[in-house]
Amino acid sequence: MTLTPERNATEDTPVPEGHVRLTIDGQVVDAPKGELLIRTCERLGIVIPRFCDHPLLDPAGACRQCLVEVEMGGRPMPKPQASCTMTVADGMVVKTQHTSERADKAQQGVMELLLINHPLDCPICDKGGECPLQNQAMAHGRSDSRFVETKRTFPKPLPISSQVLLDRERCVLCQRCTRFSEEIAGDPFIDLLERGANQQIGIAEDQPFQSYFSGNTIQICPVGALTSAAYRFRSRPFDLRSTPGVCEHCSSGCASRTDSRRGTVLRRLAGNDPEVNEEWLCDKGRFAFRYTGSQGRITRPLVRRADGTLEEVSWTEALQVAADGLLAARAGGGIGVLPGGRLTVEDAYAYAKFARVVAGTNDIDFRARPHSGEELEFLAAHVAGGTVEDSVTFERVENAPAVLTAGTDPEEESGIVFLRLRKAYRKRGLRHFQVGPFTSYGAEKTGATVLHAVPGAEAAVVADPGADVVAALEQPGAVILVGDRAAESPGLYSAVSALAARTGAAIGWLPRRAGDRGAVEAGALPTLLPGGRLVTDAAARAELEQVWGAPVPAAPGRDGDAILAAAASGELAALVVGGVDPQDMADPTAAITALREVGFLVSLEIHTSAVTELADVVLPVAPDAQRSGAYVSWEGRRREFGVALDATGVLPDCRVLDTLGVEMDADLFTQTPAAAAGELERLGSRRAGGVAPDHTAGRARRPGYGQAVLATSRQMIDDGSLQIDEPALAGTARRPYVKVNAATAERLALVEGADATVRTDRGAITLPVALTDLPDGVVWLPTCSPGSHVRPTLGVGHGDLVTVGPAGNGSAS
Known part of the structure; x- marks a missing residue:
């Protein structure tokens, strides 16, 4: 498809293959066959007003605001046509409101009808100031109203869920919300009720609008009919400070927009990024941002005194106490580093470098969750050192003839991947196979064939999924997506590797946390160095030593569970922990015991946690809204974002670690995210060259009585x-x-x-x-x-x- 219609087309030039020639407002243009007329006009820069039309939704022709005059074969159609539902045709002559009084009058008439019952409450409407109805009423409506009767009213607002409120008086029945819910999310809880003049949007009494993507209906509503319970009446759009951002809640790397006022985040909207999240955002990404101002936020360094209490101190004192404790630990047993999975790639790199240069160890593991040695082998062979160019991407998933998912439920763990799977299923019948214990809601909505597996025995199912599955995955472009839950199923990573080698399907790793892929690339693992280099590769270590100016330990380090066990037994004298929730670990009780028993504990955290309660030194770090940096999405795509709120008093992890390193007589040169990113880029990425894992498949346990x-x-x-x-x-x-x-x-x-x-x-x-x-x-x-x-x-x-x-x-x- 061409990016723009051919403006210089004439009657004498040949029509490109797959195109038709038509005339719009006197311009002869060539457009792809099947393209909607309103899209062709957009490409020419001709603005046609609309409410129901949305480029990612199927045409509806519900609002009739986009009417234009059309001639076919030299004969005008008997009435104006909706340009959002009519496709271009050869020889078509189109006149928009710019050149046709008839089209202009039709559009003004539709606008007058839409405003008959619409309340004039713009000054108190959440949509006021960013409302398409306001804008188009001014541009394409009449200056006065002939309606003198009483407007229709409804009780308001109607809570269709705990976070979406409906004002039926404002609704223009464009059906964007119902179409999104049914087509995109697959959650048709909201629908048109009644008929004729009584028609309205609503929900079934016994079936609330419970969807992980409901907030998108608020954003695409062209009027103030759907509003956010969390944002309602809290600000005017023109009082907000908007900052482009990236969602921190999963590995999709969705583009977003953070709107703040007077230093407080008030709302978050989806950004427009066709390659990643298109124009959608899951509700967790849209609404879960209040942690930045929670009562448990830590904004001042804390040091534990002799009486056991944590006391606020200056940065200078806190860093000195932390440095003294870590220097003693380094000389008397060693230091373990647990960065967690919510870090930017720059912060993860700082932890990886801190472990090797300052602590002198490969005892570092970002995987604050159940994990395995098999997973380390898989990451080295299939993930580390990769780029978006050689990785599975959203586009590749959407266009794949078949997708197998294992160790993950995309709707629950990576909502935008789920939306792409559903889009592929709805548009072209994607064959989706999901390995799991039961048919989840998401599997139903993507038409998945569920390969039922008893927990712990998933590897056997993947090793022998059936001839039909193998044949589907042998098609060019087929994809296997494996999640980090595969680490809990012995042999599953190995079975996935073998199935991919057998069928030629591409493997995509789909971790749950936003920072996981970046932490792999940054080398925050006991067997991997930055850029996908193996710890055991002498040449790789030499590369880093030349850049870092310090020796790199040659022996692979302990994984997260072994680090905690060593801390509990006294083999390790100190831990540096950032963004780790012990409750997420394989054995939370053992993790808490290790944190309590270790000789010295330094915590870099946003808010109070089980770690800060036990820490000797707590160093406050900045949440995403108060720092800049980048995540590396599951695709391997770098997703940069900037500072949205004032960051006075808190620092990014990379700067805290850099300053702490200076106190310990080592310079990390990671004082800013830009510096850390620059050094990591100079190091470059390369496939680690690891061998694909080959572990024995796990067997399901046999339950006894009860x-x-x-x-x-x-x-x-x-x-x-x-x-x-x-x-x-x-x-x-x-x-x-x-x-x-x-x-x-x-x-x-x-x-x-x-x-x-x-x-x-x-x-x-x-x-x-x-x-x-x-x-x-x-x-x-x-x-x-x-x-x-x-x-x-x-x-x-x-x-x-x-x-x-x-x-x-x-x-x-």
Whole structure:
């Protein structure tokens, strides 16, 4: 498709193949066959007013505001036509409102009809100042109204969810919201009700608008009919300071816009980036930003005194105390570094360099979650050192003939990947295969064929997925997406590698956290150095030593679990921890014990946590709104963002580590994100050259009497630490359940809707029962949802055995 119509086309020049020739407002133009007339006009710079039209939604012709005059074969059509539904045709002659009085009058008439019942409350409407209806009424409407009757009114606002409010008086029935919900998100909870003059937008009484993408309907609403409960009446658009940004909540790297006023973030909107998130944003990315101003925010350094209390001190004193403690630890046992997965690539690089240059160790691991050695081999072979040019991308997923997902549920863990899968399924029938214990909501909406797997035995399913799956993945352009939950299934990374080699399908790694891919590239791992270099590669170490001016340890370091175990036993004398929630670790109890027992603990954090409660020194670092930098998305795409709020008093991790290094007689040269990024770029990236993992597939455990195998995974909206102080967002979280199949429920005497208790010797979780298509003998719980914090409460994880029974029943004890 051409980017612009050919303005210089004449009747004598040949029409390009796949194009048609037409005349618009006296200009002879060539346009691609099948293109909507309104798009051709846009490419010519001709503005046609519209409300229902949206480039990412199917044509509807609902508002009729885009009427134009059309002639075909020298004969004018009997009435003006909607340019948003009519495709271009050879010989067509089009006159817009700029050259046709008839089209102009038609548009003015439609505008008058739309304003008959629309309230004149612009001064108090949230949309006022950025409202297409305001703008187009001024540009294309009449200067006065002939309507003298009483306007229709409704009770308002109508809460269609905890975070989306509906003002039916303002609605112009453009159907953007209903079309988005049905076409894009696959959540058709909002629809047109009634008929004729009584037609209105609404929801079913027993089915609230519960969608992970509901906030997009607010942004694309062309009037103030849909508003945000969190933002309503809080500011005028012209009082806001807008800053382009990148979402920090998953690895998609969505473009966003942060709107702030007087130093407080008031709202976040989706940015327009066709290569990544198009114009969409999940609700977590849109609404979960209040953590920047939470009551637990740390804005001053803290040092633990002799009496055990944490006291606010100056940066100078805090850094000196931290340096003294770490110098003593380096000489008397060593230092472990746990950066966490929410860091920018610049901050992750600073941690990686701090570990090698200052601490003199490869004991560094960003994976603040269950992980494995098999995963390290997979990352070295398939991920580290890659770029967006040689990686799987959103576009490649959308155009793939077949996609297999394993160790991930995209709707819950990477919402924009889910939207691309759904788009491909709806537009061209993508064949999606999902390896998992049951058919999730997202799998239903992408038409996925679920390859049911018992927890812990997913590798066997991937190793032999069936001839139909293999044939689909052998098609050119096929993709396998594997998530970081694969680390909890022994042999799954190896099976994915083998299946890709067998079929020729491309592998994409889809981690859950925003900073994970960047941390891999920055070398925040015990076996990998920056740029995808192997720790065991002498030439790679020599490259770094020349740039860093310091020796690089040759022996691979400990992984996160081993670092914590060494800290608990006294083998390591100190830990430097940044952005790690111990509750996310494979064994939270062991993690807390290690943090408590280690000789010296330095925490770099945004707000109070289980780590800061035990730390000897707490150094406040800046959240995304108060720092600049970049994430590397799961595609390998660098996603830069700038400072949105005043950053007085807090510093990015890279500068804190640089200053701490100076206090320890080493210079990291990472004082600014730009400096860190520049050095990492100079180092360059290269594939590590690691060998694809080849581990034995795990076997499912056999449950005994009253037992089941536990399946667990996170939901998008849950009790994550960056979702605090967001009651409107929390109101749309999916309700946690104990999920089993009918046969297992009967065997364990469970009743759908009644409470069941899942128990280990550590604790118990009680939730209502829901029946689904899980394998027999398997029970599912959400990992980190209200009332269901699996690892801290039960002390077990995916694939382990648990006892299950009716709540209050002794058989579950």
